[in-house]
Amino acid sequence: MAHFNEINTTAQGNTKKLQKSIPDTMKSFKNLQDAAYAPGALDKKTKEFAALAYAIADKCEGCIGNHVNKLIKLGASREEIAEIAGVAIVMGGGPGSVYGGKALQAYDDAMEDQ
Incomplete structure (x- = not known):
């Protein structure tokens, strides 16, 4: 099983390739991302939790790693990640x-590097 730091590095590298090819x-x-994640009626952490739930339900490993890392920076706990996973299970079967x-x-992998 791939370590999420490797998955994140690969995903970021692929994004950089796209940035060069279709800037x-x-x-x-x-x-669009900046506008969607800007604080408004919902704060950034809430929006990141929503994105993580969708990433889990949609089975996007690069997205999971990305949003978990952002949530860690916003102070999310492992327990909060677990509860969002529970919501995603309901939504994603x-x-x-x-x-x-x-x-x-992804959370455990990211915390190893801190």
């Missing part, structure tokens, strides 16, 4: 239980 599209995507575990693995 205008990727800049527009980044602007059985596969959510497998990828919810991956979110906890």
Whole structure:
């Protein structure tokens, strides 16, 4: 099983390749991300939890690693990640239980490096 730091590094490298190949599209995507995650009626942490739940349900390992790392910086605990995994399991069915575990693995992997 891949360590989430490796998954994150690969995902970031692939994103950089896209940024070089289609810079205008990727800049527009980044602007969309910045707008969507900006604090408003919901704070950044809440929005990141929503993104993580979707990443788990959609089985996107790169997304899981990315959002877990952002949540760690926003002060999320392992218990909060576990509860969001529970929500994702409800929304994503059985596969959510497998990828919810991956979110906890991502958290544990990231905390090893701190």
